[in-house]
Amino acid sequence: MKRNSLFLLLAGVALLVAVPWLLSQGLVNAAIQMLIAALFACAYNLLCGQGGMLSFGHAAYFGVGAFATVHAMNALGGTGLLPTPLLPLAGAVGGLCFGTVAGYFATKRSGTYFAMITLAIAELVHSLAPHLKDVFGGEAGVSSTRMPAWGLGFGSTNEVYYLTLAWVLVSLAALFLFTRTPLGRLVLGLRENAHRLRFLGYDTHRLSVIVFAVSAMFSGLAGGLQVMNNESANYAVFDPSLSAAVVLNTYIGGVKVFLGPALGAALMTFFGYAVSDLTQSWLLYQGTLFVLVMMFMPTGLAGLFGLFGQLRRRFGLAALMPLVLLSLGAALALSMGGAFVIETLQRVFSQDYRALAAAQGSAAWPPITLVGRAWSPTAPGTWLVPAGLLAVGACLAWLARWRLRTLESQERTPEATAATATSPDTQRSAA
Amino acid sequence: MNKPPFAACAIGLSLGLAAGAACAAPIKIAVIESLSGPQAATGLIYRNAARYGVEKINAAGGWNGEPLQLVEYDNQGGPTGAADKLKAAIADGVQMVVQGASSAIAGQITDDIRKHNMRNPGKELVFFNMGAEAQELTGDKCQFYHFRFAANSQVRTKTLVLAMKQANVLGTRVYSINQNYSWGQDMEKAIVENAGLGGYTVVEKTLHDVNKIQDFAPYVAKISAAKADSVLTGNWSNDLLLLMKAAKSAGLTTRFGTVYLDQPGNLANAGDLAVGHYVAQTFNAEAGGAAADEFVADYKAKTGHVPVFVEAHTAFGLAMVGDALKRVKPENGALNVKTFAAALETTKIKTPMGELSMRAADHQALLPIVVSSVTKDAKAKVDGTDMGFKPARLFTADEAAAPAQASCRMQRPS
Numbered sequence: 046m047k048r049n050s051l052f053l054l055l056a057g058v059a060l061l062v063a064v065p066w067l068l069s070q071g072l073v074n075a076a077i078q079m080l081i082a083a084l085f086a087c088a089y090n091l092l093c094g095q096g097g098m099l100s101f102g103h104a105a106y107f108g109v110g111a112f113a114t115v116h117a118m119n120a121l122g123g124t125g126l127l128p129t130p131l132l133p134l135a136g137a138v139g140g141l142c143f144g145t146v147a148g149y150f151a152t153k154r155s156g157t158y159f160a161m162i163t164l165a166i167a168e169l170v171h172s173l174a175p176h177l178k179d180v181f182g183g184e185a186g187v188s189s190t191r192m193p194a195w196g197l198g199f200g201s202t203n204e205v206y207y208l209t210l211a212w213v214l215v216s217l218a219a220l221f222l223f224t225r226t227p228l229g230r231l232v233l234g235l236r237e238n239a240h241r242l243r244f245l246g247y248d249t250h251r252l253s254v255i256v257f258a259v260s261a262m263f264s265g266l267a268g269g270l271q272v273m274n275n276e277s278a279n280y281a282v283f284d285p286s287l288s289a290a291v292v293l294n295t296y297i298g299g300v301k302v303f304l305g306p307a308l309g310a311a312l313m314t315f316f317g318y319a320v321s322d323l324t325q326s327w328l329l330y331q332g333t334l335f336v337l338v339m340m341f342m343p344t345g346l347a348g349l350f351g352l353f354g355q356l357r358r359r360f361g362l363a364a365l366m367p368l369v370l371l372s373l374g375a376a377l378a379l380s381m382g383g384a385f386v387i388e389t390l391q392r393v394f395s396q397d398y399r400a401l402a403a404a405q406g407s408a409a410w411p412p413i414t415l416v417g418r419a420w421s422p423t424a425p426g427t428w429l430v431p432a433g434l435l436a437v438g439a440c441l442a443w444l445a446r447w448r449l450r451t452l453e454s455q456e457r458t459p460e461a462t463a464a465t466a467t468s469p470d471t472q473r474s475a476a
Numbered sequence: 477m478n479k480p481p482f483a484a485c486a487i488g489l490s491l492g493l494a495a496g497a498a499c500a501a502p503i504k505i506a507v508i509e510s511l512s513g514p515q516a517a518t519g520l521i522y523r524n525a526a527r528y529g530v531e532k533i534n535a536a537g538g539w540n541g542e543p544l545q546l547v548e549y550d551n552q553g554g555p556t557g558a559a560d561k562l563k564a565a566i567a568d569g570v571q572m573v574v575q576g577a578s579s580a581i582a583g584q585i586t587d588d589i590r591k592h593n594m595r596n597p598g599k600e601l602v603f604f605n606m607g608a609e610a611q612e613l614t615g616d617k618c619q620f621y622h623f624r625f626a627a628n629s630q631v632r633t634k635t636l637v638l639a640m641k642q643a644n645v646l647g648t649r650v651y652s653i654n655q656n657y658s659w660g661q662d663m664e665k666a667i668v669e670n671a672g673l674g675g676y677t678v679v680e681k682t683l684h685d686v687n688k689i690q691d692f693a694p695y696v697a698k699i700s701a702a703k704a705d706s707v708l709t710g711n712w713s714n715d716l717l718l719l720m721k722a723a724k725s726a727g728l729t730t731r732f733g734t735v736y737l738d739q740p741g742n743l744a745n746a747g748d749l750a751v752g753h754y755v756a757q758t759f760n761a762e763a764g765g766a767a768a769d770e771f772v773a774d775y776k777a778k779t780g781h782v783p784v785f786v787e788a789h790t791a792f793g794l795a796m797v798g799d800a801l802k803r804v805k806p807e808n809g810a811l812n813v814k815t816f817a818a819a820l821e822t823t824k825i826k827t828p829m830g831e832l833s834m835r836a837a838d839h840q841a842l843l844p845i846v847v848s849s850v851t852k853d854a855k856a857k858v859d860g861t862d863m864g865f866k867p868a869r870l871f872t873a874d875e876a877a878a879p880a881q882a883s884c885r886m887q888r889p890s
Contacts (some may be wrong), residue, residue: 071567078560175657175686183658185583185612186555190591201565201597271556277587279555279580286553318560321550325512396520400780 067204073202074274075318079311080213081270086294086306087220088263093292095224096301097236098152099160102167103264104287105147106140108280109170110265112181113139115278118189128194133212133269140265141258142428148257152250155239169286174280186279189272209270216263221303223259232256293331297338299345308347326391330384360452368448375441382434386448388415389431393422478598493496501810502542503801505530505572506565507556510587511550518577520608521740523548525787526574528778529794534800543795545571551575555584562588566601572797576607576626576786586613586622593621600813602820606790606798611662611881614838618884621817623794623834625841626786627758629659629710632735632845633666636756637674639847639869640706645731645754647705650676653695653719654710656683663710663735679704687714692722700728712736717745724749740784743850744859750850751863759788759829760846762855763867768828774854782856789843792827796841797835799825814889831874838880842873 117135153160174181191199223229298309320327392413412419420427507526509519531678534543551558556844558581593600605624640646652667654660679702739753761768775783824833854864
């Protein structure tokens with residue numbers, strides 16, 4: 046198992062290294078964004094998933110890191126002590142310093158109060174930034190240029206991709222190794238039972254501040270990487286929507302698995318990149334996905350893999366395949382039906398369509414184009430398609446559930462007898 | 477398949493070969509706007525106008541015998557998303573970018589394009605800024621490939637002051653209240669600088685938080701205590717509406733001079749209390765006569781609604797682009813953006829509002845401004861209310877112009 050995971054990890058890294066050869070320039074740039082979001086989510090998860098401290102204002106540390114980097118970039122010009130490839134360190138230092146101060150106050154309380162304090166600190170920076178034009182550059186932002194260093198020009202997207210990849214891999218490795226240290230183990234204790242930790246003689250406040258600061262440091266590093274990519278920073282990074290996005294990404298990915306948040310962040314970033322040009326309702330889909338994940342898969346997308354592995358061990362791959370296929374089919378049909386309804390309604394209620402309908406004068410509802418076909422909103426056939434898809438999806442979901450029940454009952458009958466024969470209780474009573 | 481050369485071209489281009497240079501490539505023009513989320517309303521206005529403008533260029537024959545291709549990108553509401561989508565647009569072969577709804581996003585795009593052009597000579601892009609009015613964009617950040625077709629705080633304030641003075645509603649005591657960020661600070665500066673021109677003294681200056689204040693009563697009390705004759709403000713959206721509402725409910729009769737009162741929905745929201753207030757705008761059909769009526773009718777026929785807010789000047793901006801394109805010959809079948817930008821610098825066209833030209837020094841369009849007041853006897857009613865904007869004075873581009881900023885040191889490509 047251990048060798049398997051190592052192999053998977055190496056394969057993943059090799060795939061990431063090969064990205065510029067496999068994908069177009071536009072997608073390489075999307076990959077940079079995905080890597081940055083993944084690092085930010087993992088840094089956030091150290092605090093939220095491992096430390097059990099739900100912060101609602103992580104954009105503040107990301108943004109401080111971003112501005113620290115852009116100012117370092119302008120001041121040093123990519124030479125001297127901090128050549129271009131090392132500039133994200135400025136972001137890390139910025140995040141660390143600000144995180145230590147903010148964390149000192151925030152971690153004085155826990156639970157809801159902690160969340161409120163982080164929210165307040167983020168909002169403080171968010172409302173302060175537009176007023177300080179010298180530091181945050183006003184509405185047009187602070188811009189900078191990546192200077193050549195170490196024989197590299199840093200002009201092309203590929204060079205920026207490798208720079209980002211290197212930093213993200215090193216940071217993720219550091220974050221992972223941190224969880225393996227005694228300090229990292231204590232962080233889990235902080236989440237599970239902080240009282241007990243205190244009675245054991247640990248200084249929980251200092252511990253919380255350290256976790257907070259480390260999380261802020263890597264968030265700042267992610268902010269610095271974003272500046273490296275965009276060559277500018279704008280006070281818009283302090284927007285609460287960024288704090289919200291990292292919470293959503295982390296939970297969609299799954300807080301219990303180390304790479305879960307990275308997976309969620311990468312997927313959601315790509316989703317935004319790919320879908321935002323196709324439909325105006327992509328934010329609605331994103332929100333719906335979050336609600337569905339929270340309702341039906343509290344362990345997140347990463348939890349799915351765990352669940353699959355667990356079921357495979359219980360029932361075997363062959364018996365599981367129909368269940369997997371049924372579930373995939375149900376998900377596909379339900380999402381297609383849902384997307385069809387949302388897209389049709391969105392087009393019918395859009396300003397363009399109403400203008401078009403008004404231009405045609407009569408009560409006619411002009412057809413709308415969707416997936417390369419014209420559909421009339423008043424024809425029953427149009428609505429039968431999504432209704433059919435939803436019905437098929439519901440059927441498949443029901444079948445999948447039935448299949449799971451059958452598997453479970455089949456398992457119980459033979460295993461129940463086996464269990465009675467070998468369970469320690471029976472042995473003891475026999476002895 | 478009936479156009480084999482183009483098919484060959486497309487294959488060549490998609491393989492990234494140099495064949496692209498030898499075939500006629502249609503110009504791709506990208507709209508990078510906020511098309512979803514809270515800022516979508518403004519973004520969609522710019523997109524509609526851009527669609528109209530490109531359609532007009534294509535109706536006139538496009539360029540080099542081919543229509544311009546309009547591609548739309550959603551910048552997801554922020555500069556980071558815009559930077560991403562700009563890179564995607566560059567990868568898709570876009571040569572022209574249109575944006576306008578936010579100065580933050582425009583700042584990002586103009587910088588990114590400047591750096592891209594510096595690093596990729598021969599593959600330049602040009603940026604048409606249709607509404608980002610931050611002074612830096614034609615000041616500190618001015619660059620050869622950025623063109624602003626919108627007004628700015630200097631032009632708007634100057635015309636507003638002159639027209640209100642002429643209509644005898646300005647008085648000698650002016651209160652300046654603005655939002656505390658770069659735009660509001662620009663407006664405050666402009667209001668102070670125009671004091672001599674308008675013959676007033678600024679009795680007090682206030683900068684307040686942006687879109688956070690729910691109750692403007694304390695500010696209205698200050699205005700009232702300062703015995704101001706009129707209030708000049710660059711506020712937009714809720715900050716403008718709530719300020720005017722608070723003034724009305726405190727019984728304050730001070731007149732407001734604004735620059736964004738013509739945003740869609742403002743009059744419907746403000747109701748009768750907007751009557752008598754002034755606005756400096758870039759288009760008012762009533763001031764333009766028959767030519768303007770014709771433009772409005774054509775716009776309505778194409779898009780389904782009359783042009784509001786920034787739509788008219790965005791359409792005029794693209795008309796300038798179309799005019800400049802006419803004077804640029806293809807080089808190896810493709811557009812040389814450097815030559816095109818040089819042609820756009822000297823473009824001068826007639827619009828229903830008057831002559832519109834581009835100032836080469838800082839790439840700020842010199843555009844006519846009309847100052848209007850809200851009345852019930854305006855010809856065109858707005859937002860389904862019984863009110864509309866009645867022109868008080870139409871300024872020609874020369875009368876409205878403010879000098880180029882000294883901070884603009886434009887690097888021209890040799």
